[in-house]
Amino acid sequence: MKSAVGFSPLVIAFLLGLLASAPVPASAGPLGLVLPTENDAIFSDDPSKFYMYTYRNFEGVSSAPWSGGRYGLTRDQKRTDQGILFTKFHEGIDIRPVKRDSANEPLDDVFAIADGKVVYVNASPSKSSYGNYVVIEHNWGEGPFYSLYAHLKATLVQAGQPIKARQRLGRLGYTGAGINRERAHVHVELAMMLSTEFQTWYNLHFTSKNEHGNFNGYNLAGLDIASLFHSHRDNPQISIAQFVAADTPYYKVVVPNRGTPEMLKRYSWLGKDMDQASANPSWEFTFNHVGVPLAIAPSKQSVTNPAVSWVHDSKVNHAYNTIARLSGTGSKATLSGSGSRYIQLVTGGF
Known part of the structure; x- marks a missing residue:
């Protein structure tokens, strides 16, 4: 049996399934930004x-x-x-x-x-x-x-x-x-x-x-x-998600999975590889050098406390580049006290 548009119900169900599993683009409107004073x-x-x-x-x-x-x-x-x-x-x-x-x-x-x-x-x-x-x-x-x-x-x-x-x-x-x-x-x-x-x-x-x-x-x-x-x-049509996506990652932190992070609920476009978010033991947060969240993804790592999972390779002590939230050099880094407190706030681990 075929439908009115020439496809069988089985094929239609398959196509609908593909659409349902595809990422849904954010319905972002134009920002409409203007400068905050007469100084241009x-x-x-x-x-x-x-x-x-x-x-x-x-x-x-x-x-x-x-x-x-x-x-x-x-x-x-x-x-x-x-x-x-x-x-x-x-x-x-x-x-x-x-x-x-x-x-x-x-x-x-x-x-x-x-x-x-x-x-x-x-x-x-x-x-x-x-x-x-x-x-x-x-x-x-x-x-x-x-x-x-x-x-x-x-x-x-x-x-x-x-x-x-x-x-x-x-x-x-x-x-x-x-x-x-x-x-x-x-x-x-x-x-x-x-x-x-x-x-x-x-x-x-x-x-x-x-x-x-x-x-x-x-x-x-x-x-x-x-x-x-x-x-x-x-580009007056640029969205916030597009702007943030163009930023450069500096470090990533993996945290225990205590449920869907509040940041992800509020800014769903931060989510990456969300089709893998099934019983994932942790979440991995990506930040730029000053701590702006750039992405959140499910992780297969098992951790009991937040830990740096990746950092930009730098000869400079990471503390200088990250508002002292990280310490270490090269491709290794650990969270400082202030960094741990910041991650706690961002990820809801408190």
């Missing part, structure tokens, strides 16, 4: 007009390099056998103002980089090194992402408020730690949330009060937002 020099030939400089004193020489305002390992120089390295991670970008009044006060407005919803506003600058800051949740069909805008002079929005791209959030300022009027800027991040049970993890490792709930900086893994702005300018 990120796309110019002179990045010093975009990034706010930092004060630096290295081996007795003082300077004020704009490169300290970039994302990545851009601060705290150290001289090593392999040369001078930058070891401190800056998780966002510091954007300098383009307008000031006669008293040198910044006048730039700060805008949302995309449509979303305000999920957190810190209007008590003394409670955070970020000063006054706003967090917006964006959902582009690939799980929630969070843009953060820090050091604001004042905020104009409230938690729960829907937001449109380029809607005003506040005024660029210099609230928070280590900033003065001369270095007024807005610090902007775009991050993945690591755990919705952050408070439980926090209580295990800190005695101080967590003032910011799940929107504490420890719980947000910042992406390279400057590179994303450039990638989006080149």
Whole structure:
């Protein structure tokens, strides 16, 4: 017997089975990104007009390099056998103002980089090194992402408020730690949330009060937002999953299987080889050098505790390249104390 389209029910069932087992592409919509201030020099030939400089004193020489305002390992120089390295991670970008009044006060407005919803506003600058800051949740069909805008002079929005791209959030300022009027800027991040049970993890490792709930900086893994702005300018249809997939792995960690990781539930596109996720004794997490999760895959290794299963071969001590989350050199590495705590948070092992 044949169906109306000329195939037998057996063949149709077979084809449907193939479709069901095939990976389902994420229904990601366009990001619709816009810059968070009027400063668009990120796309110019002179990045010093975009990034706010930092004060630096290295081996007795003082300077004020704009490169300290970039994302990545851009601060705290150290001289090593392999040369001078930058070891401190800056998780966002510091954007300098383009307008000031006669008293040198910044006048730039700060805008949302995309449509979303305000999920957190810190209007008590003394409670955070970020000063006054706003967090917006964006959902582009690939799980929630969070843009953060820090050091604001004042905020104009409230938690729960829907937001449109380029809607005003506040005024660029210099609230928070280590900033003065001369270095007024807005610090902007775009991050993945690591755990919705952050408070439980926090209580295990800190005695101080967590003032910011799940929107504490420890719980947000910042992406390279400057590179994303450039990638989006080149290809407005790019998705977050495509952007993250293009990043370079630095290390992998295998952890005991305690159920489907929360990160995988929230960002399903991180899953690799999921057809093998049947009674797997462990999961293997892939990270870039600063700890952004790039992939999660079932593993056949049996482990009782998290362990580094692979690391990028480097002559430089891995501690310098990984915010001190790994130690070791070459193709061998182990988790440091801070690395173990970080893996605990990311994988839900607490």
